[in-house]
Every structure is written in structure tokens, then in C-alpha cells.
Amino acid sequence: MSTHAPAPLLVIDGHTDYVLSLLETGRSFLEESSVGHVDLPRARRGGIGAMLTAIFVRNEHLPQRALLQTLRGVDLLKRTVAASNGQMELVTSYLHLLGCLERDVFGAILHYEGAEAIDPEFALLRLSYELGLRSLGLVWSRPNIFAEGVGPENRNRGLTGLGKQLVRECNRLGILIDVSHLNDAGFWDVLETSERPIVASHSNARALCHVDRNLTDDQIRALAQNGGLMGINFHVGFLVEGATSGADVSLSALVDHIDHIAGLVGVDHVALGSDFDGATMPEQLRDAAHLGNLIEELQRRGYDDQAIAKICRDNWLRVLQAVWRE
Numbered sequence: 137m138s139t140h141a142p143a144p145l146l147v148i149d150g151h152t153d154y155v156l157s158l159l160e161t162g163r164s165f166l167e168e169s170s171v172g173h174v175d176l177p178r179a180r181r182g183g184i185g186a187m188l189t190a191i192f193v194r195n196e197h198l199p200q201r202a203l204l205q206t207l208r209g210v211d212l213l214k215r216t217v218a219a220s221n222g223q224m225e226l227v228t229s230y231l232h233l234l235g236c237l238e239r240d241v242f243g244a245i246l247h248y249e250g251a252e253a254i255d256p257e258f259a260l261l262r263l264s265y266e267l268g269l270r271s272l273g274l275v276w277s278r279p280n281i282f283a284e285g286v287g288p289e290n291r292n293r294g295l296t297g298l299g300k301q302l303v304r305e306c307n308r309l310g311i312l313i314d315v316s317h318l319n320d321a322g323f324w325d326v327l328e329t330s331e332r333p334i335v336a337s338h339s340n341a342r343a344l345c346h347v348d349r350n351l352t353d354d355q356i357r358a359l360a361q362n363g364g365l366m367g368i369n370f371h372v373g374f375l376v377e378g379a380t381s382g383a384d385v386s387l388s389a390l391v392d393h394i395d396h397i398a399g400l401v402g403v404d405h406v407a408l409g410s411d412f413d414g415a416t417m418p419e420q421l422r423d424a425a426h427l428g429n430l431i432e433e434l435q436r437r438g439y440d441d442q443a444i445a446k447i448c449r450d451n452w453l454r455v456l457q458a459v460w461r462e
């Protein structure tokens with residue numbers, strides 16, 4: 137099967153939180169809004185063809201309402217797709233993703249940001265697969281029965297026995313494993329356990345910005361060795377240590393992270409994972425419609441068309457093809 141995707145370049149964004157924004161504000165993804173960072177019109181203006189679409193459950197709903205809140209998000213996404221008049225589809229296979237890019241239909245890929253909705257017997261994982269789940273972060277920045285995140289409760293314990301079983305079950309089903317938000321011990325456990333490439337969907341280089349959400353150079357090398365990728369997170373505080381506002385961070389600081397990772401492991405292992413609607417964006421990337429500014433900055437910094445296509449689309453295509461069952 138070929139990985140050749142069609143021109144013109146439509147970007148694959150590896151992490152966005154728009155479902156949470158839709159649930160909490162009541163706005164529609166299908167209409168342009170001044171709220172949040174992304175909706176369909178702004179995504180299209182930014183040249184975005186597909187997004188890994190996170191379902192996130194806030195602490196206040198744990199543990200009892202984790203499943204209900206997750207299903208509310210999935211339901212909202214499915215209703216949005218149904219109301220889109222064919223402008224949007226829920227992507228469930230590699231060929232389906234290529235088809236969306238070819239037909240210029242926006243592809244939403246279902247991701248759970250934290251496995252709190254999954255039971256120890258994995259019945260809810262398998263049923264979630266039937267609903268369209270194709271990517272899973274074992275944790276957000278908090279502990280659960282599978283692993284521990286990088287938040288204040290982090291004691292740097294690795295995966296639990298159940299966590300390792302969950303990785304194997306995801307491998308078997310063809311669900312991508314995402315290590316963003318996982319602590320360092322958990323990262324190494326996932327890498328040792330997974331037989332498929334893994335991703336850090338929205339994390340940057342810790343060598344340039346020393347926060348736990350970013351990866352060390354050793355982790356980046358190991359991730360690349362395993363065939364995976366990192367999606368560069370646009371969040372200002374993960375690009376520049378201590379940054380809190382969009383005015384604090386330039387696009388060149390973001391491309392510095394891409395340069396660092398490409399310098400370590402090559403351009404095949406760095407991609408995009410904006411964190412739109414879940415973080416604070418640099419002024420020049422203040423919403424999805426401004427993504428062209430990043431592509432211009434990459435060109436200015438000497439990346440050729442092929443390298444830009446890899447970063448913006450093809451690396452995601454390669455990893456998803458390697459992990460998904462179909």
C-alpha cells in the first residue's frame with residue numbers, strides 16, 4: 137500500500153481539544169466562531185485536512201462519570217459529523233484517511249486523552265474501537281489504574297500490570313498509543329511493551345524547554361528508533377520556559393524545537409500536535425486559520441517542500457498506517 141498522499145498539502149494536526157470547547161461553550165464546530173482556536177471554517181483556511189480529536193474528562197467527573205462524559209464527547213463529535221453535509225467524516229482506517237485528504241473532506245480521528253473511561257477487562261476499549269476510537273493516551277497529567285501522569289501526584293512509577301496489558305490490547309486492536317502526559321518511567325515501560333510505533337502527540341524538546349511534558353533527547357531517540365513521532369505542541373509554556381502569553385513566544389521559538397528534533401533523529405520523526413482549544417497559542421498562531429504562518433516560517437528556515445510535507449502530514453500518515461489494522 138502506498139503512503140503517497142495527494143497534493144496540495146493538507147495538514148494533519150495530531151492533537152486538538154475542540155470537543156471539550158464545544159461541550160463547554162455550546163458553539164458549533166461547523167460555524168466560524170471568535171471563541172477558541174478551531175472550527176471547521178478556520179481549520180480549512182489554515183489548510184488542515186485532519187485532526188486527532190481528543191475526548192478529555194475533567195477531574196470533577198472522576199471516577200464515576202468518566203465513561204458518561206467520554207460518551208457525551210463521542211456523541212457530540214458524531215452529531216457534528218452527521219450535521220456537516222459531507223464536509224466532515226469520522227476516520228476509521230488509513231485508506232479512509234487518504235480518501236478524506238483526496239476528496240477534501242475534513243477527517244476527525246477519535247482519541248481519548250486519558251484512559252479513565254476504560255475498565256480493567258477492556259470491554260469498554262473494544263466497544264470504544266467500535267465507536268471509532270483509533271488513538272489512546274494512557275493518562276492525562278494524573279494517575280489512574282494503568283499509569284501515572286506528569287502532574288503534581290507524579291511519583292515516577294511506571295505502568296501498572298494492567299497498563300502493560302492495555303498497551304498490548306491496543307496493539308492487537310490497532311489503536312495508537314500516545315505517551316504525551318505520561319511520566320518518564322511510564323514512557324520507558326510503554327516503549328518496552330509496545331510492538332508498534334508510539335507517538336508523543338503533543339510534546340516538545342525538554343532540552344529547549346525544561347518541563348515534564350516535554351521529552352528528553354534520550355526519549356526522542358528511542359521514540360524515533362521505534363518508528364514513532366512527536367507532534368510539536370504550540371503551547372507557549374512548552375515552547376519557552378516560563379512563557380504565559382501569546383506575545384511571549386515567536387514562531388521561530390517553535391521552529392527551534394523542530395530543528396532540535398530533526399537534528400537529533402531526522403525530519404521523519406517530527407510532526408504537528410497543536411493543542412488547539414487546550415492551551416495558550418503564540419500570537420502568530422492564534423487560531424487554526426493562521427497555520428500558514430508556520431509553513432512560511434519553515435520555508436524561511438530552509439525546510440524544502442518534501443520536509444514540510446513530512447512534518448505537516450506524511451509522518452502522521454506513516455505512523456497511522458503502521459499502527460492501524462486497516
Ligand SMILES: [Zn+2]
Binds near residue numbers: 249316317338414
Ligand atoms: Zn494534553
